[in-house]
Amino acid sequence: MEADLAALEAAAAVVRTVVPPTPQYCWPLLSGRVGAEVWVKHENHTPIGAFKLRGGLVYLDDLRRSQPDIRGVVTATRGNHGQSIAYAASRLGLASTIVVPHGTASKRTGRWRRSVRP
Numbered sequence: 001m002e003a004d005l006a007a008l009e010a011a012a013a014v015v016r017t018v019v020p021p022t023p024q025y026c027w028p029l030l031s032g033r034v035g036a037e038v039w040v041k042h043e044n045h046t047p048i049g050a051f052k053l054r055g056g057l058v059y060l061d062d063l064r065r066s067q068p069d070i071r072g073v074v075t076a077t078r079g080n081h082g083q084s085i086a087y088a089a090s091r092l093g094l095a096s097t098i099v100v101p102h103g104t105a106s107k108r109t110g111r112w113r114r115s116v117r118p
Helices: 005-016 028-034 052-066 080-091 106-115
Strands: 024-026 039-041 072-076 095-099
Touching: 005 052, 052 080, 072 080, 080 095
Parallel strands: 072 095
Antiparallel strands: 024 039
8 A cells, every 4th residue: 555645544534434533631740740741642542442453444444445355364463463453354344363372461362352343
């Protein structure tokens, strides 16, 4: 995918259908500590609690458009990437298999399973 203005606008349109605007808050104590106004973008307010959701949505939307007959995806991860792909695939009606290394925290894998919409 080319990163021109049209591609960025198309990606933003895909993301907006799923992810509400991420809230930003001014943190007075942090601002006082660094001597400048500090605003923090709270990515934990996205549906999966991570910014990676945007990339997963855009990538799988593009993949679906370029390969309309695709039925599913497989990825390997031990981080938020897997949750992003599981959620995005579910939104697009695709099957997803997330392969995780032995020893990955069950807290993470549980979130991935909950990311899938029935």
